[in-house]
Amino acid sequence: MDVKVDVGIRSMEEFDYKDKRVLLRLDINSPIDIETKKIVSENRINKSIPTIKYLIDRGAKVATIAHQGDTLDYHNLIPMREHAEKLSQKLGREVKYIDDVCGPAAQDAVKNLKSGEVVLLGNLRYLTEEISTFEDAVKLEAKDMLNTYLVRSLAPIVDFYVNDAFAAAHRNAPSMVAFQELLPTATGLLMFQELSALTKVMECPIKPSVFVLGGLKISDAFGMMKQVLENGTADKILCCGVTGNIMLMAKGYNIGEVNEKFIKDRKLDVFIGSAKEYLEKYSEKIVYPLDLAYEEGGMRKETSIDKLPLNHMFMDIGCETIELFKKELSKAGTIFVNGPAGVYENKIFENGTKGIWTAIAEAKGYSVIGGGDTVSAAQRFIDTSRINYVCTAGGAMVRFLSGVKLPLIEAMKKAYTREVEV
Numbered sequence: 001m002d003v004k005v006d007v008g009i010r011s012m013e014e015f016d017y018k019d020k021r022v023l024l025r026l027d028i029n030s031p032i033d034i035e036t037k038k039i040v041s042e043n044r045i046n047k048s049i050p051t052i053k054y055l056i057d058r059g060a061k062v063a064t065i066a067h068q069g070d071t072l073d074y075h076n077l078i079p080m081r082e083h084a085e086k087l088s089q090k091l092g093r094e095v096k097y098i099d100d101v102c103g104p105a106a107q108d109a110v111k112n113l114k115s116g117e118v119v120l121l122g123n124l125r126y127l128t129e130e131i132s133t134f135e136d137a138v139k140l141e142a143k144d145m146l147n148t149y150l151v152r153s154l155a156p157i158v159d160f161y162v163n164d165a166f167a168a169a170h171r172n173a174p175s176m177v178a179f180q181e182l183l184p185t186a187t188g189l190l191m192f193q194e195l196s197a198l199t200k201v202m203e204c205p206i207k208p209s210v211f212v213l214g215g216l217k218i219s220d221a222f223g224m225m226k227q228v229l230e231n232g233t234a235d236k237i238l239c240c241g242v243t244g245n246i247m248l249m250a251k252g253y254n255i256g257e258v259n260e261k262f263i264k265d266r267k268l269d270v271f272i273g274s275a276k277e278y279l280e281k282y283s284e285k286i287v288y289p290l291d292l293a294y295e296e297g298g299m300r301k302e303t304s305i306d307k308l309p310l311n312h313m314f315m316d317i318g319c320e321t322i323e324l325f326k327k328e329l330s331k332a333g334t335i336f337v338n339g340p341a342g343v344y345e346n347k348i349f350e351n352g353t354k355g356i357w358t359a360i361a362e363a364k365g366y367s368v369i370g371g372g373d374t375v376s377a378a379q380r381f382i383d384t385s386r387i388n389y390v391c392t393a394g395g396a397m398v399r400f401l402s403g404v405k406l407p408l409i410e411a412m413k414k415a416y417t418r419e420v421e422v
Helices: 043-057 081-091 104-111 132-138 149-157 189-203 218-230 241-250 257-265 268-281 319-330 351-362 372-381 395-401 407-421
Strands: 021-026 061-065 095-097 118-120 160-164 185-187 209-213 236-239 291-296 299-304 334-338 366-370 389-391
Touching: 021 043, 021 149, 043 061, 043 081, 043 160, 043 189, 061 104, 061 149, 081 095, 081 118, 104 149, 160 189, 185 189, 185 407, 189 334, 189 366, 189 389, 189 395, 209 218, 209 319, 218 236, 218 241, 218 268, 218 334, 218 395, 236 241, 236 319, 241 257, 241 268, 257 268, 291 319, 319 351, 334 351, 334 372, 334 395, 351 372, 366 372
Parallel strands: 021 061, 021 160, 061 118, 095 118, 160 185, 209 236, 209 334, 334 366, 366 389
Antiparallel strands: 291 299
16 A cells, blocks of 8 residues: 655655765664673664665765764664674675764765775764653754754765654754754655655554553553554554553552552652543543453463452453454454563463464554664564554654654755745
């Protein structure tokens, strides 16, 4: 199904790149094995290939910038030589690597590129101005970033800026929002696909539209829930994981001391008030669990919510809930999923997540999924080619669907408006 819709920004197909230097911002930030420091998932690298190939096939000189890790996940903050090796293997041609972000060695490498060549520069997170703690503390606007080391070093030696890093669209960093102030700017193939798919879910979903919200990061779920309920995007929200337990508490069920402690210790009980509000306003749209699963004596056991409280940790939805969710998914015209139904890594508690993914794979509706845990769960239980669109983003995707303006998207729209007016 074609999901390309108008997203109000310039596509990279609108420029002629022959013999031009292109600064390409990717998001190939990948999970890293904590012991070996090797890449353990190549999903984002794989997704970046079409954009790079498009550019080199048209004679561009491609200087690629990207990040790996951050202050908040320091164990992933490593050089990007392996990323360049992976890209080389997948493209069938050498992607040179310079372990310098934008200094003299990096600048020379960019200046010396020949048509059809690619270089990956050093990890952007080596620069103070590119780390999340700098962004949070200094809070620069794009126009204030033009004198940062990265921009003043690279902008004068390239002809175009292409951004294909939707997964980092929520970041207000120079590599994401500043080059648009100076250079002809376009959106990479991947980002255009991501935006088109998510815009379709938000603005023109085939009805009924069913959202499945689970997992542990319920701040994401509740931010999105408010938006899609208020604007009528969602016809049904299937709540599972911790989101499902919060809904039960809001409904007045005593889910047991051990589960309530888990929620309160993580300060997730702050969402109970919002849950009560949504249940009152949109009771016909919110579907919460009818039964829950727990472990006893090494065996999976299930209990109806009518038999609560029970002082066991609930790690999955039960069979009755699984069947209810399957029924809703089979009728859906559009399906969006963020978060697994339970602790699927434990075989005892995989039933809910496995059942939901099987139902989605078999459903006729247009399906979109995203978020690291969500994609990992899908890959475990189904062939993800049966999903219409698998988004590389997590936080950026959730914020986009929550109606939050993303720094990257605003910068791309501003550049497009400026260039059209000229």
